[in-house]
Amino acid sequence: MKKGEIYEGIIEKVDFPNKGYVNIDGEKVIVKNGIPGQKVRFMINKKRSGRAEGRLLEVLEKSPLEVREHVCKNFPACGGCMYQTMSYEEQLKMKETQVKGLLQEAVGIGTDLHWEGIHGSPIEFGYRNKMEFSFGDEYKDGPLSLGLHKKGSTYDVLTASDCKLVHPDMTAILSRVLDFFTELGAVHYKKMQHTGYLRHLLLRRGVTSGEILVHVITTSQAEYDYAPLVSRLLALPLEGKIVGIMHIINDSLSDVVQSDETRLLYGQDYFYETLLGLRFKISTFSFFQPNSLAAEVLYSIVRDYIGDTKDKEVFDLYSGTGTIAQLLASVAKEVIGVEIVEEAVEAAKVNAALNGLTNCRFIAGDVLKVLDNLTEKPDMIILDPPRDGIHPKALPKILAYGVENIVYISCKPTSLARDLPAFLAAGYEVQRSCSVDQFCETVHVETVCLLSKLHEAKHHVNVTLEMDELDVTSVESKATYEEIKEYVLEKHGLRVTNLYIAQVKRKCGIIERENYNKSKSEVAKQTQCPEDKEMAIRDALEYFGMV
Incomplete structure (x- = not known):
């Protein structure tokens, strides 16, 4: 079994959070983002220490657990949902089995977990009171999109005008915002080049009050008149009510939603929720x-x-x-x-x-x-x-x-x-x-x-x-520094140093022994890992099961 080879098989089980297992000639291969019972085609993209991992290419046959049709047009490509085609009862059973297995192994077989x-959840759909949508394109140099990333992609964004995780008020606002900036010809922010204007749309909606906050997050690389957008949003026939509209400037290199400056365009910057x-x-x-x-x-x-x-x-x-x-x-x-x-x-x-x-x-x-x-x-x-x-x-x-x-x-x-x-x-x-x-x-x-x-x-x-x-020293053996570097470069297009990896590992509670992989340069100790590289390294640590 070599990297690049393509195989087919049945996902036998899925461990938390989305780690599926396929048996190929007696060897277990990890294939993420599948459902138990699915027949899948996958390509080997990782092979180390006798463990292989494959990237899901295609679902060839549905699982017996998939007993209903999906309710969103972007499923299964969108990274927001995994289990729409499973009944909610089966989703709960699978999650319960995953958690019980983890905890039982932690306390020891035979020890009662009670x-x-x-x-x-009291409601299965439309439950999210907050959602961060990203601006981007569905394919390179495609038309402007606003929504959630495709599964396994940090770049391609699918327009979430049909998202079922949020209240219809939110998708109506999303569509109106996307139309406005499409008409203006505004461009989305490109993370690798650090150029562009549109970054995120952050929406919050009170479940008990129906009050809504709208936040458009951009860089400072352009200027537009937001008055027409405010008018269009307030004219929407919503079940709830928009109580605040804000324009947030974020020039950080990191893709995290944060504010360098917040401009209140309408109303107030808060609402009340009862719990x-x-x-x-x-x-x-x-x-x-x-x-x-x-x-x-x-x-x-x-x-x-x-x-x-x-x-x-x-x-x-x-x-x-x-x-x-x-x-x-x-x-x-x-x-x-x-x-x-x-x-x-x-x-x-x-x-x-x-x-x-x-x-x-x-x-x-x-x-x-x-x-x-x-x-x-x-x-x-x-x-x-x-x-x-x-x-x-x-x-x-x-x-x-x-x-x-x-x-x-x-x-x-x-x-x-x-x-x-x-x-x-x-x-x-x-x-x-x-x-x-x-x-x-x-x-x-x-x-x-x-x-x-x-x-x-x-x-x-x-x-x-x-x-x-x-000290979580045992996880240090799960991936070498070179493997972490390779993963970050392959997935995020970033080059990171041993020093940066060590800094992020310490932040995650992975305490290294004295003098373990420390930089030889005293000057390097003064250099702190940039935010975008820290996020990429954290992703790698989670990928390798180290956090």
Whole structure:
């Protein structure tokens, strides 16, 4: 089996998030973006350490699980959805199997997960309250498009005028914006050349209020009169109501949506959303769960897992905009939230005041450092870390509190599975666990675990856990620096150095041993990895299963 060779086979199973397996003459080949039971044609594009990976070229035969027609004209080419042709019940079954398998392997076969199933979203389509659409073209030098990237492509963009993940109000706005800039002859921003004008369309819509914020994100490389666009948008016959229109200037080389300057073209830059009886002020960059109705399911489960918090000190670590902290504040002595993003902390303070909560305190800073300075001792800890999970050096500090109960909320079950052994070694057991599907039709899923301290009356083995054991050094063997460089160059067209890779690995919690692959040049230590290259390296680390 060599790179470039083409094979056909049946996808036997799919591991989280989208890693399918095809058996070719006794050798397993990883083929992503398929459904169990599909017969596919694929080309070998990776071969290393006895493991082969293929790029999906064509689905030759449908899977028996594909029992319905797709509902979007861009399916299956669009990267937004994976499972439209599967019934929602089968989607949930597959995600549940994936998560249970990961967690069971993490805690050990025979150890009870106390699994309580997977909870589906109250609505399957039109659930997203926020969407970032990209400007581009469907093929090189083609007409302007506005929507989502094709599967496996960082350049080709399919116009999402029929997207079923969002409310029809959003697709109506998208079509009107695309028509306006097409008439003007405006050009999209080209990431490799760093030239062009149009970058993104960011839309937010309150589920309970129907209020909508519209953000057009561009570079400063051109100037247009936005008054006609504002008039056209306000004239749209929408179910909801546009309350704010903004033009955001972003000249960053990174493809991340951010603001160098924000110009308010109409109305206000916020709206209010209600969640489990609390009001939250939502602005352009506020973090808020993208599926409001499923978020209510998630947070209700979290509240149930937490149990009685009366007269208790609660730490909400990686607290975001403080949603969980505020849901607990009315039944706790005090809730202290810690979040590294300062804007999120400020939003949390505003929302706490909005809801009349005086026993919530929010601290801006890295959990790893903030815990060293906190004098309060928690009775309970809530963990809701980003996709990469808990920093391996923060984990011992969290475990050192020795609280009886910890609730871990994970948006990436592979990160949770990586962290679980440390909790077990510190004397915790999984008391309850489940998943919540916030992202129907996609590969993503939320998972919640209640971790409880083993009581002395129970028989258990005491394990000494050294900090080095928590460093994720084992993943270093999964891909060499040269393989990471090759992947980044092949997929993103970028050349990266060992130093840049090492910097990004450290940010992801992959702590290298002293003097491991360090640059020989002292001057190089002063050079920081550019944002676009950091994103590409992070993509490579995820591709190789290192984060």
